[in-house]
Amino acid sequence: MENKKDDFSEWYNEIIDLARLSDKRYNIKGMNVWLPYGLKMMHLIDDIIREYSEEKNIQEVSFPVLISRERLEVEFEHVKGFENEIYWVTHGGKDKLDIDLALRPTSESAMYTMFPLWIRSHSDLPFKIFQIVSVYRYETKHTRSFIRVREIHFYEAHTAHVDYEDAENQMREYLNIWEKVASDLCMDYSLDIRPDWDKFPGAKYSVAFDTPMPGFRSLQVGTIHEYGENFARDYNIKYEDEKGTLKYVNQTTFGLSERLLAAIIGIHGDDKGLVLPYKIAPVQVIIVPIAGENYDNILNYSREIMGEIKKFGVRADVDERDYTPGYKFNDWEMRGVPLRFEIGNRELNENTVTLSFRTQKKKIKIKREELSKIYDYLNTVNDDIKNKAKAFFEDNLVMETSFENLGTEKMVKAYWCGSRECSDKIENRFEKAALGRVYNNSDSGKCIVCGKGGKLSVFSRTY
Ligand SMILES: [Zn+2]
Numbered sequence: 001m002e003n004k005k006d007d008f009s010e011w012y013n014e015i016i017d018l019a020r021l022s023d024k025r026y027n028i029k030g031m032n033v034w035l036p037y038g039l040k041m042m043h044l045i046d047d048i049i050r051e052y053s054e055e056k057n058i059q060e061v062s063f064p065v066l067i068s069r070e071r072l073e074v075e076f077e078h079v080k081g082f083e084n085e086i087y088w089v090t091h092g093g094k095d096k097l098d099i100d101l102a103l104r105p106t107s108e109s110a111m112y113t114m115f116p117l118w119i120r121s122h123s124d125l126p127f128k129i130f131q132i133v134s135v136y137r138y139e140t141k142h143t144r145s146f147i148r149v150r151e152i153h154f155y156e157a158h159t160a161h162v163d164y165e166d167a168e169n170q171m172r173e174y175l176n177i178w179e180k181v182a183s184d185l186c187m188d189y190s191l192d193i194r195p196d197w198d199k200f201p202g203a204k205y206s207v208a209f210d211t212p213m214p215g216f217r218s219l220q221v222g223t224i225h226e227y228g229e230n231f232a233r234d235y236n237i238k239y240e241d242e243k244g245t246l247k248y249v250n251q252t253t254f255g256l257s258e259r260l261l262a263a264i265i266g267i268h269g270d271d272k273g274l275v276l277p278y279k280i281a282p283v284q285v286i287i288v289p290i291a292g293e294n295y296d297n298i299l300n301y302s303r304e305i306m307g308e309i310k311k312f313g314v315r316a317d318v319d320e321r322d323y324t325p326g327y328k329f330n331d332w333e334m335r336g337v338p339l340r341f342e343i344g345n346r347e348l349n350e351n352t353v354t355l356s357f358r359t360q361k362k363k364i365k366i367k368r369e370e371l372s373k374i375y376d377y378l379n380t381v382n383d384d385i386k387n388k389a390k391a392f393f394e395d396n397l398v399m400e401t402s403f404e405n406l407g408t409e410k411m412v413k414a415y416w417c418g419s420r421e422c423s424d425k426i427e428n429r430f431e432k433a434a435l436g437r438v439y440n441n442s443d444s445g446k447c448i449v450c451g452k453g454g455k456l457s458v459f460s461r462t463y
Contacts, residue, residue, distance in 0.1 A: 008215035030143035030150030040282040081201025103136035112235035130157035146262035160249040167250035188393035191439035212396035216409035218460035274336025290344035359384035415445035415454035422449035
């Protein structure tokens with residue numbers, strides 16, 4: 001396998017092939033085939049997001065993939081933002097449709113067609129739903145598995161509230177959800193308020209979750225948006241308050257995608273392959289029986305051990321394939337399995353297993369009764385992943401105070417006055433975009449370009 005540090009891009013493509021996550025040989029560019037192992041990882045990520053969303057009373061729905069042109073064009077600014085990316089369905093069989101239908105690029109127009117039917121009174125609020133579906137965007141840029149694709153695996157939450165303040169509370173609640181998701185995925189991130197020219201079309205403001213990736217580019221892995229009354233006015237979403245007055249709702253959204261998978265592959269992986277936080281590992285413990293004179297007994301013992309840890313809810317498997325142990329070790333390490341049990345004659349006779357951590361070189365021998373501590377061992381791997389990711393994050397998001405130093409390959413924090421003029425100067429010279437002001441941070445200093453008053457901001461080349 002390619003060395004990760006030397007050529008991240010090659011390494012990334014290669015590991016996706018080797019670990020059999022997705023296949024990009026489908027005959028439509030940017031539309032990849034999800035393979036079982038990759039799909040399972042994605043579904044495990046979905047499960048985490050679903051759990052934390054439902055905990056906060058955001059309920060799952062599923063909307064049609066098609067949106068009529070008429071509904072899509074209600075919100076001018078919004079449709080402007082997606083104009084060049086929309087796939088259109090124009091025919092039903094041989095008949096030209098009366099009105100063109102779009103494959104959703106996101107679901108505001110679909111959902112806000114229904115909101116006025118469902119939201120009538122203040123007692124219907126707050127109203128909170130999400131869906132996990134495919135959305136379609138005709139990407140013209142270079143496509144890349146899980147990072148830039150034309151059929152996107154997408155989580156979108158949409159909420160409606162009595163006023164702006166309650167919508168702002170929702171924005172903070174999204175961040176609580178995100179914090180838990182990111183912790184399970186062992187990820188660090190920067191919260192950046194996108195500049196006005198880069199916010200979500202139709203939003204009052206957008207906060208993005210940006211993370212440095214190998215290859216000296218940052219990846220936007222998620223966003224939350226405050227809409228205020230912008231969409232409510234266009235889609236006529238009103239409610240009656242306690243006094244019987246009709247008012248527009250205030251809305252928010254939260255989006256995540258398969259880019260989370262890209263971040264996990266890119267940030268945690270090493271020269272041996274994937275390294276997976278246990279919550280998203282399709283196999284959490286792989287048991288490798290080592291051939292010996294009592295192989296049948298070794299196999300039976302291995303299956304018993306599997307049964308015992310499965311009782312704790314652990315996803316475990318015995319690798320009974322006809323390969324050498326060495327081949328199996330490499331194969332499962334490449335696929336990122338957090339823990340490996342090796343079981344041979346000695347372990348069989350001693351009633352033990354030899355435990356190897358994906359993140360450490362050393363092996364330890366544990367007694368059968370110690371299997372009840374399986375989550376401690378899984379958490380050891382998670383802690384190792386978190387520590388390594390944190391070090392990478394801190395090393396790749398650096399503070400700079402002089403314009404010339406913005407040429408570093410890393411993501412940069414610097415003071416910025418917020419003007420387009422200054423960010424253009426940075427972009428033209430260093431190909432780094434303004435990701436925006438750091439959220440919830442009041443530090444101020446001189447703009448790194450013009451010297452006027454500035455706020456702490458982040459700049460980076462982006463994927
Ligand atoms: Zn400036």
